[in-house]
Amino acid sequence: MSDILEFKNTLISGFAALEKSLNGQSKKAFHSVRKEALTKFEHADFPNIKNEEWRHTNISPILKHTFNPLSDASLLSSADVQKFVFGDAFKYVMVFINGKFHPELSTLDNLPEGLIVKSIAAANEENNTVVEKHLGKYALSDGQIFTALSTAYTFDGAFINVKAGKVIEDSVHILFITDSRNEKLITQPRNLFVAEKNSHASVLEHYVSLQDDVYFTNAVTEVVVEENAFFDHVKLQEESKKAFHISRMEINQKRSSNFTSHAVSLGGIISRNDVNSKFNEDGGECTLNGLFMIEGSQLSDTHTLIDHAKPHCNSHEHYKGILDDSSRGVFNGKVIVRQDAQKTNAFQQNNNILLSTDAVINTKPQLEIFADDVKCSHGATIGQLDEEAMFYLKTRGIGDDIGRGMLLHAFASDVVKSIKLQPVRDYIETILSRKFNQ
Amino acid sequence: MLLEIKNLYANVEGKEILRGINLTVNKGEIHAIMGPNGSGKSTLANVLAGHSSFEVTKGEVFYNGKNLLELSPEDRAREGIFLAFQYPVELPGVSNTNLLKTAVNEIRKYRGEEQMDAVDFLQMIKQKMKLVELDDSLLRRSVNEGFSGGEKKRNEIFQMAVLEPTLAILDETDSGLDIDALRVVANGVTKLKSAENATIVVTHYQRLLNYIVPDFVHVLSKGRIVKSGGKELAVELEEKGYDWIKEKVVA
Ligand SMILES: Nc1ncnc2c1ncn2[C@@H]1O[C@H](COP(=O)(O)OP(=O)(O)OP(=O)(O)O)[C@@H](O)[C@H]1O
Ligand SMILES: [Mg+2]
Numbered sequence: 215m216s217d218i219l220e221f222k223n224t225l226i227s228g229f230a231a232l233e234k235s236l237n238g239q240s241k242k243a244f245h246s247v248r249k250e251a252l253t254k255f256e257h258a259d260f261p262n263i264k265n266e267e268w269r270h271t272n273i274s275p276i277l278k279h280t281f282n283p284l285s286d287a288s289l290l291s292s293a294d295v296q297k298f299v300f301g302d303a304f305k306y307v308m309v310f311i312n313g314k315f316h317p318e319l320s321t322l323d324n325l326p327e328g329l330i331v332k333s334i335a336a337a338n339e340e341n342n343t344v345v346e347k348h349l350g351k352y353a354l355s356d357g358q359i360f361t362a363l364s365t366a367y368t369f370d371g372a373f374i375n376v377k378a379g380k381v382i383e384d385s386v387h388i389l390f391i392t393d394s395r396n397e398k399l400i401t402q403p404r405n406l407f408v409a410e411k412n413s414h415a416s417v418l419e420h421y422v423s424l425q426d427d428v429y430f431t432n433a434v435t436e437v438v439v440e441e442n443a444f445f446d447h448v449k450l451q452e453e454s455k456k457a458f459h460i461s462r463m464e465i466n467q468k469r470s471s472n473f474t475s476h477a478v479s480l481g482g483i484i485s486r487n488d489v490n491s492k493f494n495e496d497g498g499e500c501t502l503n504g505l506f507m508i509e510g511s512q513l514s515d516t517h518t519l520i521d522h523a524k525p526h527c528n529s530h531e532h533y534k535g536i537l538d539d540s541s542r543g544v545f546n547g548k549v550i551v552r553q554d555a556q557k558t559n560a561f562q563q564n565n566n567i568l569l570s571t572d573a574v575i576n577t578k579p580q581l582e583i584f585a586d587d588v589k590c591s592h593g594a595t596i597g598q599l600d601e602e603a604m605f606y607l608k609t610r611g612i613g614d615d616i617g618r619g620m621l622l623h624a625f626a627s628d629v630v631k632s633i634k635l636q637p638v639r640d641y642i643e644t645i646l647s648r649k650f651n652q
Numbered sequence: 653m654l655l656e657i658k659n660l661y662a663n664v665e666g667k668e669i670l671r672g673i674n675l676t677v678n679k680g681e682i683h684a685i686m687g688p689n690g691s692g693k694s695t696l697a698n699v700l701a702g703h704s705s706f707e708v709t710k711g712e713v714f715y716n717g718k719n720l721l722e723l724s725p726e727d728r729a730r731e732g733i734f735l736a737f738q739y740p741v742e743l744p745g746v747s748n749t750n751l752l753k754t755a756v757n758e759i760r761k762y763r764g765e766e767q768m769d770a771v772d773f774l775q776m777i778k779q780k781m782k783l784v785e786l787d788d789s790l791l792r793r794s795v796n797e798g799f800s801g802g803e804k805k806r807n808e809i810f811q812m813a814v815l816e817p818t819l820a821i822l823d824e825t826d827s828g829l830d831i832d833a834l835r836v837v838a839n840g841v842t843k844l845k846s847a848e849n850a851t852i853v854v855t856h857y858q859r860l861l862n863y864i865v866p867d868f869v870h871v872l873s874k875g876r877i878v879k880s881g882g883k884e885l886a887v888e889l890e891e892k893g894y895d896w897i898k899e900k901v902v903a
Contacts (some may be wrong), residue, residue, distance in 0.1 A: 601704075606741045609701050610755040610811065611729035611762070620754065624745025624794070 217277035218260045225400075226256060228283035229366055235284070236369070244338055244349070244368070251355045251365035258359035270544045270576045271486055271515040276458050281400035281430045283367060285312040288393040290424070295319050295391065298422050303637035304387035306331055308372050311391050313401035315370040328380030329415070334371040334404060344375050349406050352436045352464035360460050364402050364434040371404035376413035376443070385416040385446075385635055392457070394427035405435040409443040409471075416446035418638055421481070423454040433461040439471040441495070446474045448638050453481030455510065462488040467527075469495035476633045477504040477516070478642055484513045491529070492521040493555070504533040505629040507649070508541040515544035522555040525585075529559070534629050535566040536622060537573035547592065548580040555585045562592040567599060567625060619650035626650075653714070654679050654850050655700075655819055660711035662699050669695045671875035673711070677819070680847045684861055684886060685854045687872035688894050693854045694738050696872070697823045701735040702728050715819065729755075730762035732818030736808035736825045738854075743795035748807065751795050752777065752814050759815065780813040784840045802833040809840040816844070821852045826860035838863030858890035871897055 229252050233240050260277070261268040288311045295309055308331060309319040315333035322331055330337075330344075337345045355362035372388045390403050409415055421431060431453060439445045453459045459482040465473050479485055491500045506514040520529045535543045545564045566575045579592035599621050607617035623646050630646065633639040655677040662670040669692045677683055685693055699706045700713065702725030713720040720728065743751065757767045768776070777791065784806050796804050805825050812820055822841070826834055841851060841864050853864060861869075861883060869885040870877045871894065879885065879897050889897075 600741070602741050603743055605701075605703055605725060606737070606743065607751070607755075608725035609729050609733075609735045609737075610751065610815065611726055611759040612751075612754055613724070613726040613758065616754060616758065620746055620750070621743070624743065627745050 217274070220280070221260065221277050222256060224280055225283055225363060226252065231284055232367060232369070239335065239338060239369070242338055242341070243346070247350055248366050248368060251350075251362045254355045254357075255359060255362035255366055258357055258362055260359055267517065270542070271484070271513060273458070273460075273484055273486065275484060276430060279398050279428060279430070281398050283400050283402070285397070285399045285401070287314065288312050290319070290391065290393060292319055294424070295389070298389055298391060298420070299387060300637040300641060304418070305384035306386040308386065308388045309391065310370065310372070310389065310403060312393055312399055313370060313390070313403055326380070326382060328377035328413075329382050330373070330375040330377070331386055332373055334373045334406060335369050337373045342373070344408050345373060345406060348408055348436060348438055350436075352438070352466050353434050353462055358462075360432050361434055361462055364404050364432055367402045368404045371406070373406050374415070374417060375408045376410060376415040378410040378440075379412045380410075381414040382416075385418060387418045387420060389420045389422065390431070390433075392421075392423040392427075392429050392431065392454070394423065394429035394454075395425055398428050398430075400430040400432060403431065403433040405433070407435070407445065407447070408438045409440060409445040411441045411443060413440075414444040416635060417448070418635055419447065419449045421451045421453050421459065423457060423481075426454045426456055428456045429454065430458040431460070433459070435461070435463040437463065437465040437473065439465065439467045439473045441469045442471060443468075444472045446634055447476070448633055448635055449475065449477045450638060450642070451477070451479040451481055451485065453485070455481055455483060455512065457482050459485040461486070463490070465489075465491040465500070467491065467493050467495070467498040467500060470497040472499040474501040474634075475503065476629065477502075478630070479504070479506040479514055479516075480508075480645070482512065482514070486515045486517075488517045488519075490519040490521070493524050493527040496524045496526045498524070498527040500527070500529045502529070502531045502533075503629050503632060505535070505626055506533075506543060507536045507626065508543065509538040510541060511539070512541045513543075514541070517544075517546045517548070519548045519550070520560065522549065522551040522558045522560060525554060525556045525558065527555065527558055529561070531562040532629060533564045534625065535564075535575060536569065536626060537566065537575060538569040540570070540572040542573070543575040545575070545577040545594075546580065547578070549582070549590065549592075551581075551583040551585050551588050551590065553584040556587040558585060558588040558590070560588070560590040564594040565625070566594075566596045567622065568596065569598075623647065623650040653677075654716060656714040658712045658714075660699070660713060661709045662695060663707045663709055664695065664705055668709070669706075669875050670699065673875070673877060675870065675877060677850045677852065679818075679850055681868065682845070682851045682853065682864060682866045684866035684869045685852060685872055686856065686869060686886065686889055691872045692875040693872055694823050695875075697735055697738075697821045697852075697854060700728075700821060701725055701733065726758070727762070729815075730759045734812050734815055734817030734820045736805075736812055736820065736822040738823040738827070740796050740804045740808055742797045742799075744797050746795050748791045748793060748795050749777070752811065755811075755815060777814065780810060783813050783843060784810045785836050786810050801828045802830065805829055805837060806833060809837050813840055813844060818849045819852070820844075820849070821854070823854045824856065825853070826855050826857060834860065835863065858886045861886045873897065
């Protein structure tokens with residue numbers, strides 16, 4: 215209990231310091247949202263395993279550390295940053311270090327007309343109406359301790375706005391680097407992506423760290439995909455293997471919009487990802503795919519919710535996990551098909567491979583269907599590698615190690631191959647090749 | 653002598669399936685094994701390939717003078733044994749090319765030979781593909797995934813053509829094939845035949861044996877070879893079925 219109090223107190227007193235540093239921004243309208251969120255944070259429960267949503271994910275280890283919410287500026291050179299970008303594959307790169315946007319390390323020259331890429335702080339500074347309209351409207355803070363904290367501390371973060379009718383061919387790479395060499399930090403990336411009517415854009419949200427340090431990332435991303443817009447999102451989580459990563463993504467879909475997300479999670483001692491998508495109008499399309507590969511004592515938890523509130527929407531969900539050593543995985547896939555949502559198609563798959571007898575996965579589909587004319591399916595598998603497949607390879611002269619690698623690579627690739635951002639796909643393929651020794 | 657099976661007994665899940673098999677195969681020979689459903693044909697094939705579900709309880713198998721039963725399945729393959737499966741498994745995400753490249757190089761490694769470079773490999777693959785009249789696109793696709801029954805069987809023969817085994821065991825590679833596919837499969841086998849290798853074809857149908865002419869035909873029943881003969885035995889079996897042999901055994 216006292217741990218929780220201490221955790222809260224550190225962040226509450228941090229807020230006072232943040233306010234001072236905000237200068238002019240503390241006089242903007244959004245600041246009252248921050249203050250309100252801080253109050254909600256103060257009163258929210260810290261999740262424990264008695265809470266159904268956190269049953270398999272004990273995050274109390276977070277409380278064993280004191281995380282500084284306001285880091286001193288980290289001085290990284292562009293050489294430090296270079297190793298995390300994909301050469302010049304991405305035309306636009308936003309670099310954040312310890313949550314702070316660094317324009318001097320970013321590449322945002324020659325943005326095309328109709329593509330707005332800037333920090334939330336900069337957008338707030340100029341009273342951006344899109345930010346005012348959407349920020350904090352989907353990821354609500356009530357009873358959500360981490361969202362409340364994120365909202366209270368909202369300052370920098372990535373704001374991407376594609377104007378109506380704009381088709382942006384080049385993707386934006388948003389790179390969050392944590393430099394926790396000097397002290398344990400909590401960084402709170404807060405992102406807002408708004409794809410307006412008939413627009414088309416893609417984004418990579420990328421989390422890395424300079425070293426294998428202990429720190430805490432609390433990320434909240436809100437996505438609005440307006441009528442007939444297409445938004446392609448990839449999240450690549452390569453945090454330190456000692457870090458805590460808690461993230462929430464809220465997707466708000468309008469008529470005939472199309473949202474795709476691929477989440478590849480590799481890092482973090484404990485990571486928890488909430489991905490919630492809502493069809494607010496007819497005819498939307500939503501794809502949520504994911505791959506997590508964990509080892510040691512890592513814990514990776516993904517909770518997804520697809521809310522079919524309106525008819526004629528399709529959702530496809532495919533998550534895969536590969537768990538080694540004594541790692542633990544959780545997949546909870548909730549799909550709600552509301553009474554109005556006739557002609558819904560909702561497909562969900564979760565496949566896991568346990569490489570060790572100590573690894574554990576808890577997988578649970580949760581379908582709540584209130585409409586009658588719908589097609590829904592779900593399936594979950596937990597297993598070892600297919601023995602018959604292994605034997606087949608052996609009869610071709612391919613022994614245990616290489617055969618295993620081939621099958622695991624194939625299993626993982628299945629999710630990766632549908633990533634449209636080619637440099638990211640290639641990069642993940644390289645990771646897979648290295649891991650599965652081919 | 654390439655293969656010598658002596659008084660082989662094998663169990664699966666505690667059930668005795670092979671009950672004293674004796675069979676000798678020399679280089680240059682083609683042997684056909686026929687027999688009713690459930691008589692143990694696939695079991696024999698799997699035991700020779702080294703499937704771990706089958707437990708050899710008695711008997712010996714020598715291959716090229718080596719004790720086959722002591723070799724791991726992958727080493728058997730590297731020593732030149734190839735099994736074309738009755739029901740080839742699907743390997744989603746593993747491309748045919750990747751499978752074969754890895755297989756070729758693993759086999760070469762075992763034999764102390766150099767790895768094959770990508771250009772040579774591709775050339776070799778192209779040539780073998782013609783042999784089985786296989787479509788290029790199947791190369792890039794995942795092994796057997798979404799293949800039709802006939803494509804799967806052809807793919808097995810294609811793999812055989814690439815790996816050039818010394819002893820090929822074809823488990824009902826002809827079942828379910830239309831006459832064109834059957835001809836392709838049979839041609840493949842015939843073209844690959846040499847004085848240095850041998851083939852065991854497991855089949856239910858004399859039809860295949862019009863194309864692949866066996867030197868010997870064996871009838872397997874209840875885990876034993878109950879009759880052996882020349883190619884005319886296959887014709888007789890097709891006409892009369894297996895009952896007359898079973899009766900003879902009982903008598
Ligand atoms: N993995 C297994 N587990 C249990 N029983 C098995 C297994 N494999 C084979 N059997 C049993 O062993 C016996 C012989 O099977 P096998 O597949 O060798 O027959 P077969 O001669 O190939 O038949 P078919 O002509 O139908 O292919 C059958 O009774 C079968 O049910
Ligand atoms: Mg059989």
